[in-house]
Structures are given as structure tokens and as C-alpha cells.
Amino acid sequence: MGLLRGSRAATPLHARSQLRVDWNACHAAGLCHELLPEVVSLDPWGYPVVEDGPLPVEQVRDARAAARACPRFALRVVEAPAG
Amino acid sequence: MSTTPFPRRAAVAARGVPLGEDVVVLPGPVLLAGVGDGPSLLAHRARHGALDAADPTFPDAAGLAARAAKVRLRGRGGAGFPLAEKLRRVAAVRDRPGLPGTAARRRPVVVVNGAEGEPASHKDSALLRHVPHLVLDGAAAAAHALRTHEVHVVVPGERPRVREAVEAALAERRDRRDLSDRDRCGERLTWHVHVTAPRFVAGQETAVLQLLSGRENLPVTADAPAAARGLRGRPTLLSNAETFAHLGVLALHGPGPLLAHGTDEEPGTTLVTTVQPTVPGYPTTDAVVREVAFGTSVAAVLPPGHDGYTLPVLVGGFHGAWLPPAQVARAKVSPADLARRGAALGAGVLIAPSARTCPLSLTRTVVAYLAAESAGRCGPCVHGLPALADAVDALARGRDGAAEEAAEIAGLLPGRGACRHPDGTGRLVASALDALADEVRAHAAGACTALRGREEQQRWAS
Numbered sequence: 001m002g003l004l005r006g007s008r009a010a011t012p013l014h015a016r017s018q019l020r021v022d023w024n025a026c027h028a029a030g031l032c033h034e035l036l037p038e039v040v041s042l043d044p045w046g047y048p049v050v051e052d053g054p055l056p057v058e059q060v061r062d063a064r065a066a067a068r069a070c071p072r073f074a075l076r077v078v079e080a081p082a083g
Numbered sequence: 084m085s086t087t088p089f090p091r092r093a094a095v096a097a098r099g100v101p102l103g104e105d106v107v108v109l110p111g112p113v114l115l116a117g118v119g120d121g122p123s124l125l126a127h128r129a130r131h132g133a134l135d136a137a138d139p140t141f142p143d144a145a146g147l148a149a150r151a152a153k154v155r156l157r158g159r160g161g162a163g164f165p166l167a168e169k170l171r172r173v174a175a176v177r178d179r180p181g182l183p184g185t186a187a188r189r190r191p192v193v194v195v196n197g198a199e200g201e202p203a204s205h206k207d208s209a210l211l212r213h214v215p216h217l218v219l220d221g222a223a224a225a226a227h228a229l230r231t232h233e234v235h236v237v238v239p240g241e242r243p244r245v246r247e248a249v250e251a252a253l254a255e256r257r258d259r260r261d262l263s264d265r266d267r268c269g270e271r272l273t274w275h276v277h278v279t280a281p282r283f284v285a286g287q288e289t290a291v292l293q294l295l296s297g298r299e300n301l302p303v304t305a306d307a308p309a310a311a312r313g314l315r316g317r318p319t320l321l322s323n324a325e326t327f328a329h330l331g332v333l334a335l336h337g338p339g340p341l342l343a344h345g346t347d348e349e350p351g352t353t354l355v356t357t358v359q360p361t362v363p364g365y366p367t368t369d370a371v372v373r374e375v376a377f378g379t380s381v382a383a384v385l386p387p388g389h390d391g392y393t394l395p396v397l398v399g400g401f402h403g404a405w406l407p408p409a410q411v412a413r414a415k416v417s418p419a420d421l422a423r424r425g426a427a428l429g430a431g432v433l434i435a436p437s438a439r440t441c442p443l444s445l446t447r448t449v450v451a452y453l454a455a456e457s458a459g460r461c462g463p464c465v466h467g468l469p470a471l472a473d474a475v476d477a478l479a480r481g482r483d484g485a486a487e488e489a490a491e492i493a494g495l496l497p498g499r500g501a502c503r504h505p506d507g508t509g510r511l512v513a514s515a516l517d518a519l520a521d522e523v524r525a526h527a528a529g530a531c532t533a534l535r536g537r538e539e540q541q542r543w544a545s
Contacts, residue, residue: 022304023461023500043495045466 017055018078019063021048025074032075035066048075088130089116089340108209111374113340113352114328118213122248124255127216131335134220134263136227141267142334144174147228150333154341154351159206160196160286160323161402161429163418166330169320172310173229176318191229192314194295195222195236197245197324198279198286201400203432206354207324208245209372211238215252218324221331223263223272225320232272235314237291241281249276283401283456287502288321290458301458302502323430325354345377349417352376355431359386360440381406381414381433389435395442395518399429401449402507404514405442425514441533443522446515447472447479453508463499467492468508475512481526486516 019039028046039059040048055063060077067075089112110118120126135141142150152167173191195218199207210218222234236253238246253274256264264272279285280300287302288309294300295314306312313319329351332340341351352374359369375384381396389396396411397403404426406414414420418428436442454468471492477485489512496509516523525532 021499023463024302024304026462028462043463043467044470045462047462047466047499049495049499 016079017060017063018053019050019055019067020076020078021050022072022074022076025072027072027074029071031069031071032066035069036062039063040066088132088336089113089343106205106209106370106372108205108213109371109373111352111354112344112376113332113374114210114217114325114354115214115372115374117217122213122215122252124216124252124259124261127214127220128261131217131220131331134223134331134335136223136263136266137269142224142228144170144228144230147224147330147334148174150338151330153338154329154333155349156326156329156333156341156351157418158322159325159329159353159430160288161399161427163427166322166326169310169322170225170228172308173318173320176311177229188315188317190233190317191226191231192317192319193222193226193229193231193234194291194309194314194319194321195219195234195324195327196286196288196291196321197249198237198239198291199242199324199430200239200279200283200286201402201430201432202283203356203358203370203400203434204430205356205370205372206431208239208242210324210328210354211245212248214328215248216256217331218328219252219256219274219331220263220335221327221329221333224334225327225330226272227266229320230266232266232270233275234272235275235277235295237277237279237286237294239281240279240285246276246278282458283453284458284502284504287504289501291321292319301460302500302504304501325431346417349377349419353416353428353431355384355416355433357384357386357433357435359389360434360436360445375416377415377417379416381416382412384416384433385411385435389437394436394438397432397434397436397442397445397511398426400432400434401453402503402511403427403429403432403434404510405446405518407518410518425517436533439533441479441522441531442519443479443515443526444531444533446511446519447475450475450508450512453504453511457504458502461500461505463496464505467496467499467505471496471508471512475515478516478523479526481529483527486523490516 030046032040032048033042039051043049063077067077108118117130148167148170156166157163177189177191197207197211226234236249238249277294284302285300289305290300290302292314309319309321345351354374357371393408395405395407397405406426410424421428436445451472454472457464457468459465474485474489478489493509493512496505
């Protein structure tokens with residue numbers, strides 16, 4: 001068991017989770033920034049600026065909440081970087 | 084040797100074919116070898132021979148991919164994705180067992196993208212008007228290799244002659260019952276022609292798929308590449324018209340004719356549109372389309388009168404990057420060489436303003452145009468591009484702090500849209516700030532090097 005836990009810790013479950021914005025759908029409501037300020041900032045026009053790279057593991061839960069909260073369904077948490 | 088369909092290098096005539104709207108197409112070594120023959124199917128077959136899917140040596144998807152890999156063929160629409168990889172992906176989705184959907188839903192679709200939304204680019208129009216059957220043979224070969232019958236050809240709405248040429252070519256193939264239209268079992272291909280909305284972003288991959296689906300011809304966010312899930316969810320081989328012309332050569336002749344040109348790392352040829360803006364406000368006048376081998380020096384293909392040693396060149400078109408004179412003199416028509424210099428060949432456009440045209444003012448015109456051409460759907464583009472256009476306008480007027488403002492807005496754009504329109508516009512401005520630094524300084528001091536050029540010219544004349 002200990003070995004298994006150790007290997008899991010080496011590759012966290014959500015290591016490759018990423019936030020994706022559907023830019024057509026986004027209307028700058030800004031809830032993603034309210035719920036996930038560490039990852040999402042806003043540009044001068046109120047649209048999200050998402051940090052590059054995979055989400056920090058401790059942010060994945062909040063990221064899912066932010067995705068659910070988006071009134072335009074414009075935010076998604078995807079498991080692998082899409083091509 | 085006299086039977087070879089391709090002229091020797093020295094035999095390529097320098098005489099051009101006018102394309103209307105002052106575009107000239109020069110005969111070339113491979114793709115543009117038949118430019119002087121006229122666009123008829125008879126002339127095409129006389130030069131290239133028949134395309135017969137019933138021939139036992141006719142390549143399947145793996146065979147065609149192998150030929151494309153041999154000449155390292157990359158997509159010629161700007162993104163430069165390896166075509167062999169695209170072909171294999173489409174074939175893999177078709178063949179993969181256990182995927183949802185019936186076999187019919189996984190039957191591939193072939194889409195020839197001749198939309199060419201960029202006003203400065205004329206290479207795809209040149210191909211479709213002068214050697215349409217080479218492009219159509221490439222599409223037919225891809226369809227046969229992928230065991231499908233559905234082929235779509237997308238033509239630009241703002242260039243009606245391209246549509247006329249494609250429809251005439253398809254009618255000719257139909258009337259003459261051309262062998263290329265039949266698969267191994269004698270079943271015929273079905274061709275569909277689509278006309279884009281006349282705008283810059285209409286040729287973008289997702290915008291083309293929207294058009295083919297009967298929706299508005301604008302870019303959307305894609306979850307998966309078209310090769311895996313494209314038109315109506317089917318695996319889709321969507322590529323640029325020039326890419327299909329290369330496929331046509333590969334299907335008709337194999338890799339030999341392309342391997343005879345270029346370098347070991349980058350074999351083959353590419354089409355280049357050179358543009359020399361002479362009239363302020365009109366950045367696309369005097370276009371020339373030519374086919375050049377990879378590795379040719381950029382200076383060798385610049386318009387006559389353009390001094391590549393003292394003047395900058397905009398490489399890659401409206402979404403491209405300015406190269407300063409010192410770089411232009413050494414740059415090659417080569418994706419690898421241009422990447423090292425911070426530029427990309429894109430769709431093969433070289434905009435080379437003369438000494439009388441100010442490159443900074445030209446950038447201002449182009450950025451204003453690109454801002455107006457936003458599809459108006461993605462926030463960062465809708466708001467960012469007009470703000471960027473204002474900043475570049477201020478830059479050209481020499482206002483203090485305009486360069487910092489332009490750089491900041493340009494930095495906000497990459498990766499923040501359904502298509503790459505904001506990315507490309509930001510790249511253009513960032514490169515202008517870097518490569519045209521002298522011109523920016525001159526404008527800040529209330530001067531302009533182009534004006535100086537004009538004064539010098541007047542002095543020589545008197």
C-alpha cells in the first residue's frame with residue numbers, strides 16, 4: 001500500500017488538468033476570476049487571462065467550481081492539453 | 084529526357100502569365116510547370132498522364148503518407164503541419180474498431196481549402212486558375228487512398244474567377260469521364276464547391292468546417308483536430324490547395340520531381356507571393372506568384388527594385404513578421420532558417436515595400452485592416468485589435484509611450500481566441516516594434532525614412 005501511495009504522489013491524479021476557455025462563448029462575466037483568482041486574472045476588458053501550463057493540483061477543485069459557475073458555459077477543465 | 088513533364092531549371096521561362104488585378108504567375112519547376120499550357124484537362128493529362136485508382140501501384144493511405152513523408156510535405160496554409168501525420172490520423176480514425184458511430188459516420192471527408200482570405204496571398208488562386216487539375220488530382224488521390232468519395236473544394240468569395248475556374252475544371256472532368264474520378268470499383272467521386280464569405284478569417288480551418296456545415300463562415304472553438312473529428316464529426320483531411328497540388332504530384336509521379344529541388348533537410352518547392360506596395364494605403368499591389376525551391380535566398384525572389392540590403396521585408400503576410408534589412412540579405416525561403424530569425428513563411432507571402440513606402444505606415448494600414456476583419460466573436464479580439472490598431476496609429480504619428488502601449492496589448496493577444504487571428508496580429512506588431520526600431524525612432528522625432536527616400540529620388544531625377 002505504501003508503495004502504491006508513493007507512486008500516486010509522484011504522479012498526482014490531476015497533474016495534467018488544464019483550464020480551457022471557449023472564446024466565442026465568453027462574455028466577460030468575470031466569475032472565473034472571482035472563484036479562482038490565483039489562476040485567472042482579467043484583461044483590461046474583463047476577459048480572463050489564464051496562467052499557462054497545467055493547473056496546480058490544489059486548484060483543480062476550485063477550477064471545476066469556476067467552470068460550473070460560468071454563466072456562458074465557456075470554461076472547461078480538460079484532462080490533457082488539447083491539440 | 085525530353086519526355087519529362089517538368090522543365091529543367093534553366094528552361095523555366097521568365098515570361099509571366101497575368102492573372103488579372105495585376106497578379107502575375109511565373110512558370111515554375113514542378114507545381115507551376117504547366118502554367119503555360121492553359122488550364123484544360125487535356126493539357127494537364129498530356130503533361131502528367133492519367134490518375135488511375137484501379138492501377139495496382141496506386142497508393143493507399145499508408146502509401147500516400149509515405150510519399151508525403153519522403154518529401155517532408157507540410158501543410159501550406161500557414162500552420163505547417165506534416166501532411167503524412169494528418170493522412171495517418173484520418174485513416175486511423177476510419178479504421179479504429181470500437182469507436183462510437185457506424186462505419187459510415189467514420190468515413191473520411193476530403194476538403195481542399197482554397198479560401199485564401201489574405202488579400203496579399205495569390206498562390207492558391209493561381210493554382211486553381213492555371214493548374215486546377217493538379218490540385219483536383221491531389222484531392223482525388225487523397226479520397227481514393229482514404230476510401231471515400233466525398234470531396235469539397237472551398238473557393239474565395241472575393242475572387243469569383245477562382246470559382247469559375249474550379250467549376251469549369253470539374254465540369255471538364257465530368258464531361259470527359261476522367262479516370263481519376265473513379266475508385267477501384269468504378270464508383271465516382273462527388274465534388275462539392277463552396278464559396279466563402281469575403282473576409283480574412285473565412286479560410287481558417289474551423290470557419291471552413293462551419294461553412295460546409297451550413298453555418299456562418301466564422302471560426303469557432305474546436306475540441307479536437309479536424310483529422311479526428313471534422314465535418315459532421317467525421318475524420319476530415321482538410322488542407323490548403325497548394326498542399327493538394329503537392330499530393331497531386333506525389334500521386335502522379337512519386338516523390339522524384341519534388342526531391343530534385345530544395346535541400347536535404349527541406350526537399351521540394353513552395354509557392355511564394357511577392358508583393359511590392361507602392362501606393363500608400365494599398366498594401367497588396369503588384370503581386371507576383373512564383374514557385375521556388377526551399378533554400379533559395381529571400382533576396383533572390385524580391386521584386387525588382389527592392390533592395391534587400393537596406394529595406395525591411397514583411398515575411399509571412401499580414402500575420403507575419405518584419406525582418407530587418409540585415410536579416411533579409413541572409414534569409415532563405417526555408418521554414419527552419421526563417422524560424423531562427425523569428426519569422427515564419429506562413430502562406431508564403433513576402434511584402435517588400437520600396438524605399439518610397441514607409442514600413443511603419445504600412446503596418447498601421449494592415450493592423451487597422453486586421454482589426455476590422457475580426458469576426459467579432461471573441462472578446463480579446465473584439466476589444467484588443469481595435470486598441471492595438473489605435474496604439475500602432477499613435478506609433479506612426481510618433482506619440483510618446485505608443486510603443487510600450489502597443490507591446491503591452493500585443494502581449495495580451497496570443498492564445499486567446501477561437502482562431503489565430505489575434506495571435507497573428509500581435510506577432511506582426513511585436514515584430515514591427517523590434518525590426519522597425521529605427522523607423523519607430525524616426526517617427527517619434529517627427530521624421531520618416533520613406534520621406535527621405537522620396538526626397539532622394541527627386542534629387543536624382545533633377
